[in-house]
Amino acid sequence: MPSSVLDAIRLGIWDYEPEKVESNRFDPTGALPGSNEKLDILARRLANGLPLWHPEDRRSYDDTVKAEE
Structure with a gap:
């Protein structure tokens, strides 16, 4: 199972949709x-x-944006 869009493309999976990630898990x-x-x-x-x-x-x-504060 690919972990990113890039991995999916390398595996020839063109309809890959990554799992939803809540915005509080990465920074703006x-x-x-x-x-x-x-x-x-x-x-x-x-x-x-x-x-x-x-x-x-x-x-x-x-x-x-908050990222600049």
Whole structure:
């Protein structure tokens, strides 16, 4: 059983859906969308089998999130 989307792709499983992970089990990010920092965070989440998006992630330049506090 794959532990991440990347593992599923390596195994040829194209309809893989990861298990739900509560947002309190991983941290939000204040990184700007499209920035290298944000892409690195998304890549780490993917590799660790976490959802790409956290409800409190920064979504725009003007967005303020708890991650920045």
